[in-house]
Each structure stands twice: as C-alpha cells, then as structure tokens.
Amino acid sequence: MNSDFDAKWNELAEEVMTGMKEWRLQHPKATLREIERALDERLAKMRARMLQDAALASAAADIQASAEEERPVCPECAAKLEPRGKQERHITTLQNQVLQLERSYGVCPACSAGFFPPG
Numbered sequence: 117m118n119s120d121f122d123a124k125w126n127e128l129a130e131e132v133m134t135g136m137k138e139w140r141l142q143h144p145k146a147t148l149r150e151i152e153r154a155l156d157e158r159l160a161k162m163r164a165r166m167l168q169d170a171a172l173a174s175a176a177a178d179i180q181a182s183a184e185e186e187r188p189v190c191p192e193c194a195a196k197l198e199p200r201g202k203q204e205r206h207i208t209t210l211q212n213q214v215l216q217l218e219r220s221y222g223v224c225p226a227c228s229a230g231f232f233p234p235g
C-alpha cells in the first residue's frame with residue numbers, strides 16, 4: 117500500500133467532518149433521519165475514494181505482471197488469458213458510487229472473449 121494514502125485519506129476524513137459540521141450549522145432543525153442522510157452521503161464519497169485508491173494499489177489484478185502460470189483463465193474454455201494492457205473500467209459500488217479503475221485487460225486466445233480479471 118502506498119503511504120501517500122495517509123495524507124490523502126486524512127484529507128478525505130477531514131472533508132467529511134468539516135462538511136458535516138457546516139451542514140449541521142446550516143440545518144439546525146434537521147431531523148435525525150436528515151442528519152443520517154447527510155452523513156451517509158459524505159461517507160459514501162469517502163468510501164468510494166478509499167475503495168478506488170486501495171483497489172488501484174492491488175497488484176494481484178495485473179495480468180502483464182503475473183507469471184504465466186498464475187495468469188487468470190477464460191471462464192468458458194479455461195485457456196490462459198493474454199494480456200492486452202490496461203483499460204478503464206467503471207464499477208458501481210454497493211452504495212452507488214461510480215469508481216474509475218485502470219484495470220489490466222486480457223483476451224482469451226481460444227474464443228477471443230475479453231475480460232477484466234477479478235481483483
């Protein structure tokens with residue numbers, strides 16, 4: 117894991133806390149439900165950013181970098197995927213935040229299907 121995360125993630129947490137304090141000042145009569153929603157909204161953004169950063173730090177999904185015998189296989193024909201560089205992948209998280217990840221992409225030499233390996 118990259119240690120740059122420390123500063124970046126502290127900043128994210130700071131944003132959530134400052135944002136929440138400001139929101140509370142602007143909404144002195146908010147109900148518990150409204151406060152919860154405002155907080156969840158901010159936490160979801162932080163969560164997505166942390167997930168994105170942590171996922172990008174994962175070397176496991178890099179086909180090019182993995183040894184040939186460790187390469188992922190095609191789920192249809194079990195042939196080893198051939199690396200095709202990196203492509204942008206959009207993933208929606210459980211809380212509906214969209215992540216943009218640079219992911220290694222592989223193509224099956226047998227059936228030509230293309231995959232983003234899991235990870």
Ligand SMILES: [Zn+2]
Nearest residue numbers: 190193224227
């Ligand atoms: Zn295949």
